[in-house]
Amino acid sequence: MEKFRFLTSGESHGKGLTAIIEGIPAGFEIDINEINKDLQRRQSGYGRGGRMQIEKDNVEILSGVRFGKTLGSPVTLFIENKDFKNWEKIMSTKMEDFTEEKSFSKYRPGHADFAGSEKYNQKDLRNILERSSARKTAIEVAVGAVAKQILNKFSISCYSEIIQIGNCADKKDFHSEIDKAKEFGDTLGGKFEVVFSNLPIGLGSFVHWDRKLDGRIAQAIMSIPAVKVVEIGENPLGYKGSEYHDQMFLDNGKIVRKTNHAGGIEGGMTNGENLVIKAVMKPIPTLKKPLNTVDCIKMQETEAHFERSDTCAVEACAVVAEARIACVLANEILLKFGGDNFEEIIRNYQK
Numbered sequence: 001m002e003k004f005r006f007l008t009s010g011e012s013h014g015k016g017l018t019a020i021i022e023g024i025p026a027g028f029e030i031d032i033n034e035i036n037k038d039l040q041r042r043q044s045g046y047g048r049g050g051r052m053q054i055e056k057d058n059v060e061i062l063s064g065v066r067f068g069k070t071l072g073s074p075v076t077l078f079i080e081n082k083d084f085k086n087w088e089k090i091m092s093t094k095m096e097d098f099t100e101e102k103s104f105s106k107y108r109p110g111h112a113d114f115a116g117s118e119k120y121n122q123k124d125l126r127n128i129l130e131r132s133s134a135r136k137t138a139i140e141v142a143v144g145a146v147a148k149q150i151l152n153k154f155s156i157s158c159y160s161e162i163i164q165i166g167n168c169a170d171k172k173d174f175h176s177e178i179d180k181a182k183e184f185g186d187t188l189g190g191k192f193e194v195v196f197s198n199l200p201i202g203l204g205s206f207v208h209w210d211r212k213l214d215g216r217i218a219q220a221i222m223s224i225p226a227v228k229v230v231e232i233g234e235n236p237l238g239y240k241g242s243e244y245h246d247q248m249f250l251d252n253g254k255i256v257r258k259t260n261h262a263g264g265i266e267g268g269m270t271n272g273e274n275l276v277i278k279a280v281m282k283p284i285p286t287l288k289k290p291l292n293t294v295d296c297i298k299m300q301e302t303e304a305h306f307e308r309s310d311t312c313a314v315e316a317c318a319v320v321a322e323a324r325i326a327c328v329l330a331n332e333i334l335l336k337f338g339g340d341n342f343e344e345i346i347r348n349y350q351k
């Protein structure tokens, strides 16, 4: 069941990125500054490459809002790619502009190049790189920032933090770890945590596989480029049942827990505790010191394609994950307290 849904479009070096969001009730005030703050957080992590000096992500609202408030119609968001001015010919939509400049045929192991080129029958791997690029997470963060604003109306808030970069779990050494990897032409992944608090009990459901909130969150996080692991709450491996499950106590007639190993979800539903999600991002597969690969045109072994990229994007990934989870939660809130205008939803919530 979808109430808050969206589609995005846009290539990494194309004109820009667009999202159409459907399901935002009428009469909701969208704060553009709040969206731009999250866009800047996504851009500012340590370990990004030269592209971040070019882009200054700012969102524009193209439809669905009048005088600051939503109309109930689809809301369109747009972010310009400032780098497009350097790629206009290469990324042209017109047949007559055809050029082989910046085309490449040497697969990057770990990227979408190989399977994507087989699937879409492309020999210029740029036709795969452009959309499989993590650039598109900018517009996803913008959509998530709108979802966060909906959640804020219900006093639901979130934060994220980095747990590990490469092999290093000591915050004070993260930057030097990234510097070392950069020096060797290598890249690093890492682990981060996202926490949402003050969620009402009963978002999601156990009645069908596709309504379980943990399943929906796992899908939303796993679809962020390079994410390979999602954990909800504490990893249960090795715990006994008596140690793992969060016992219940009464405090002045209120049910309380002293632990939150479940990470705020039991039976596919929120249980009123903090929602705690951890995820692991793999190292970025575009390497300055390239891996062995095959050239898809010459069908010869060679070194993988390299072009300007990031050394580490785990900080950005954590901001993207906040956005993704916010969209899943906003959908659940709108389903549970549904209405066509925001006043109606708040009334349903307060009942």
Ligand code: EPS
Pocket: 012, 049, 050, 051, 052, 055, 132, 133, 134, 135, 136, 137, 138, 286, 307, 308, 309, 310, 316
């Ligand atoms: C990316 C490669 C780099 C990143 C980009 C994602 O871009 P470029 O090849 O233009 O240097 O900077 O990320 C962004 C542009 C962004 O906004 O996050 C990739 O191949 O996935």
